[in-house]
Amino acid sequence: MNLRDSLGALSDRRFAWFFTARTVSTAGSAMAPVALAFAVLHIDQSASALGQVLGVRTIAMVAFLLVGGVISDRFSRIAVLQVAHLLTCLTQAAAAALIITGHATLLQITIIEGLNGAVSAFTMPAMMGIVPLVVDRARLQQANAMLSFSRSSLGIVGPAVAGLLVVGVGPGWALAADAFTYVVAIVALSRVRLPREERTAVRGSMVRDLREGWSEFTSRQWLWVIVVAFGVTNAIHVGVIGVMGPLVAKTTPAIGEAGWGVILSAEAAGTVLMTLVMMRLRLTHPLRAGMIATAVIAVPLAILGIAPAIVPLAVAFLIGGAAIEIFGVGWNTALHEHVPVSVLSRVSSYDALGSFVAIPVGTFLYGWLATLVDHETLLVSSAAVYAAVSLAALASPSVRNLRHRADEPEGRVTAAL
Incomplete structure (x- = not known):
């Protein structure tokens, strides 16, 4: 291509x-x-x-x-x-x-x-x-890869x-x-001109519409399994990157504040580079590839505890950033292809809610755990849980078998129950 x-x-x-x-x-x-x-x-x-x-x-x-x-x-x-x-x-x-x-x-x-x-x-x-x-x-x-490339580059x-x-x-x-x-x-x-049918308002009360969105969300096992998994992994990721990372960097002379900035930049660079690949490479099973890639993110989390030095961490976070992008593009594409357009915004809002709730949970949890558990033990254990939860999602056939639907006839996307 x-x-x-x-x-x-x-x-x-x-x-x-x-x-x-x-x-x-x-x-x-x-x-x-x-x-x-x-x-x-x-x-x-x-x-x-x-x-x-x-x-x-x-x-x-x-x-x-x-x-x-x-x-x-x-x-x-x-x-x-x-x-x-x-x-x-x-x-x-x-x-x-x-x-x-x-x-x-x-x-x-x-x-x-x-x-x-x-x-x-x-x-x-x-x-x-x-x-x-x-x-x-x-x-x-x-399209999702291009949007992600724009977002990551500007980030x-x-x-x-x-x-x-x-x-x-x-x-x-x-x-x-x-x-x-x-x-x-x-x-x-x-x-931007959208199809005329998109402008048809949904009739009914706010509560009814929320219930309909929840029903659409829970009726797709692949969807809620991934959201539940990321409720755990996002809390770990935020806790490690937002709390433990700066703490380890500040207490490790070989890293310091400047070194931590370099490490995070490497993660961002990995994300940007992978978006270029995702523009050209089609994921036949987007969630299978995405969750395997997500498990790889455990590697930089573990290295932060085992070998806190700039070079190994920068390389690991570069790979982690690339893995994040594989999941992100695969996930957005799965939502766009397998959720009806008429309920897509409501379903995505339930997805986003699960992610945002995990942020304060992870921040407070790791702020507390850091005072009780040895840092290396905490980080290695977190990496192990991260990988286990990511791979456990693949136990669901609906997650590992969900396929890319680009070859299907044109028309409104329907549910993949």
């Missing part, structure tokens, strides 16, 4: 404009965490202040996630996404204006970012539901650009740049 074929999904103007919108908005999102962190610290130089703002944002997002799935399935997802982008633009612009003028208070920024978090709960389900509507089924994996570049803006002109202007990207994304989304 040549380069032109690898980028074939862009030949569809609908996907090309959606890809442009996603790329531009992701560029702003990649800058936002750095800009926001320094903006908060500019107001109140304490970890608790930053924790307050980020905590409120996350809680608001989780609280509205299921509602976001229902709304995205009821109305045109492009319209939902445009409204969400507009509100994100306004909230980030308000925060930027307050900071630039020197009138910002911690309470104001906390409220604004809480609103921003609530809006993001509508963004994610809407975006997930759009992809199968703007690209041919045969190119779904390729490396965005924070660096935000850092330069913070140093050069201040955190307020970095947030203003983030706000502007959503204006461009709204314009690009206006060029």
Whole structure:
């Protein structure tokens, strides 16, 4: 497959404009965490202040996630996404204006970012539901790989650009740049035309729609098995990378803070490199490949405990980043091919809820365990559980046998029960 074929999904103007919108908005999102962190610290130089703002944002997002799935399935997802982008633009612009003028208070920024978090709960389900509507089924994996490549690449570049803006002109202007990207994304989304049937609103109460989404979610064994497995592995991953990693790096002179940054950059590089492969390589059994790859992520977790040094960890995290990408592309493609478009946003919101709930669990759990258990023992044990849970998911025939459906006749994707 040549380069032109690898980028074939862009030949569809609908996907090309959606890809442009996603790329531009992701560029702003990649800058936002750095800009926001320094903006908060500019107001109140304490970890608790930053924790307050980020905590409120996350809680608001989780609280509205299921509602976001229902709304995205009821109305045109492009319209939902445009409204969400507009509100994100306004909230980030308000925060930027307050900071630039020197009138910002911690309470104001906390409220604004809480609103921003609530809006993001509508963004994610809407975006997930759009992809199968703007690209041919045969190119779904390729489209997901391209979107992931954009996200991963900007995840490396965005924070660096935000850092330069913070140093050069201040955190307020970095947030203003983030706000502007959503204006461009709204314009690009206006060029995306979805099928007429997608605009048909789902009739019924919010509770009924949530029940229908839950029924669709639980009726697919492959779906809930993977979500349950990742509820465990995500908690471990967040605990190890977010808590144990910095702790080991700081207490190991051969690594240090700078070395830990290099290691995380290696993981990001592995993700980016694998997206290039996934544009050209088709996964016949996306979940089988994804869960085997997920088990490989246990390797860098174990090495962090056994051989905490920059070179072996950088190599291991490079491989781990590649493994993360194999699962990510395979998972998104499986959702797009095997879940009806009419309920896709609700199903993806239940999936996302399972992932986000695991984040605080892992953070608090490992903060506690690190004070009770020897670090090497904790990390090696965590790696073993991580691999065991990942491979255990393959015990389900529906997980290991789920196939890529690109060769089936065109038409609306139906359930694979």
